[in-house]
Amino acid sequence: MSQVDVLAEAQDLLLDLGDTEYLQLAFTDTVRRLAMRCPVFTEVRQISTYWAVGQWTETGGTYTDDTTDAQDAGTNDVALASAADNDGHMIGASGMFERVVYVIGTAASGGTYEYTYWASAGLWRTLTLLTTPNFAVTGTQTMAFVAPDDWAQKQPTDVTFPADFDGNLYWVRVRATATPGMPITGQGNIESVSQAMFLTVDPLGANQVHLQQASGLVRLPLTLGTFSLLATTVTPFPAFYPLPDTLLSILTVLYYPNELEPAPVAEGLDLLSPTWRTATATVPTRYTQDLGPLLRLRLTPMPTTVGLQGGLPIWQGAAGSIEAASNNVVLMSIEVPLEPDMPQWYEGLVGYAVAAQEARRLGETQDLPLAQALDGLVDGLVGMILGLFEKEGVEMTVPWVSPLRR
């Protein structure tokens, strides 16, 4: 079935007098409202946190990976530019990001810099910055921008990567088009990139949570869409993950392989660990959902580790092989169903509710008794469905109520 079928069912109840344009508008809103009342639609998402940094050498067009230095505790050990014109560095990540924090150890004495990203058209395009780092000053410097629409998770074709390096990432390149006077070096961790500024659902690929298809022969990856990305000004450890706007409530969160404990802010984290907002550790132990107009997942203590590039390891092979820690986030949540995912019984509810909304609307087709009758019918059916799921043991309780829940 489809939206067309649902609206046909609504028109049956409206004697085909419903305003088609309005019914289409009401459809989306109705799907969301009913999903809140009937919270059985779920999604499982994987958030990967892989990122890489390395040197760009203009001569030969090569990338030399220096991610280990960038992510370890050693300071001032990542070269960001050389003394040569057009050399610089590249930053890649498995999800889009919007901010990079540098800690400059050896400052430049001059230089002009070019900021570009690898676009889906297969070329480097100018990256418009909101905040431009000053490589001539030591200490913390920030590069901030809005993720471009045509930013592609691809390996740049004009860059030579190390043989064993998978370059299919979102790339930003910084080049010193006029010599910086002397090599610039920076400190290790680029926390903003590593921990919070991007997240992604692992695209279709080899390393996936696998699902079983009807045939039993083919394994489907979790196909999860793309998260929206939000700019933030939280520093120095903005360890939260923007959540998709279809999400209603989190069921559970794992920092693979371990499940995290849910904890509310006011009566949980503030009491358990007053410093939770800034605490860091190798792996987190708890999660919470930021209250407010934006849905955000926050892990605490904020992890200082990153996940494997491919996300979770393949769930195949010998028992125990999956124990290799990957530190990726797995999020299970209640969501508003997308149209292709709506079950048939739910479409029936939506059809009745859309018709009720149209009957309630001011205008020639207003019919309040019909609206009232349909509301009562939907109420009864929603209760019946909830009773069915509760009776049969499907989990309906959630750790806490999302800000969107009415």
Next chain:
Amino acid sequence: MLLTVGALFVLVQQDLDDEIAIRTTPSTVFLRHVTRAQQWVALRYRLVRETLPFLLFANTPLYSLTAIFPRMVVVTHMTRSDGTPLWRVPLTSLRYRDTAWFSTAGTPGFFYRVGWRYLGIVPVPSADETAIVSGLMLPNDLTEMASRLQIPDAWVPQLVQVTSGLMMLSRERRYEEGVMRIKAGLGLRTATSAPSPQEAAGVAS
């Protein structure tokens, strides 16, 4: 012998005591309503159940139930191929057993639901095997007058009531009466309250 939609149409006419009321000629509207009515009655009284083989893969914790059995609404029981039952547990209670429940491999002993879409196994199977699931299914669509109902004849009176209620709502504009018939057919005491699990269990058993 299960009834056809055509036979049900006659019963609905009689129930309404007015052939004109449903415009005599069966229409796509009637087919849509009777399809929907059969679904509501089947879900309300848990009338369509199936037991099916379900392949578990080594080190695969989650399975897309909607991809495997699109018409299965709720899983009620699950066993391993040797008949050992897998016990249903709530997702958020698994952490008390093992915080690494999503990765710990072993012999399957429990299953959990992640809402409507996913079915998970704990411990994660360490080897491929075929399990067996039982669950409530959504009955098929009724697309023509010769289509046969999927629910037993014993439940036809309820189906007639729900169908005629929907026809009253949509064709006759007798709203209150229509909703009352639907409520009666589904055993809902009021339009705004669902049957309790005990009531539902009593009816189902």
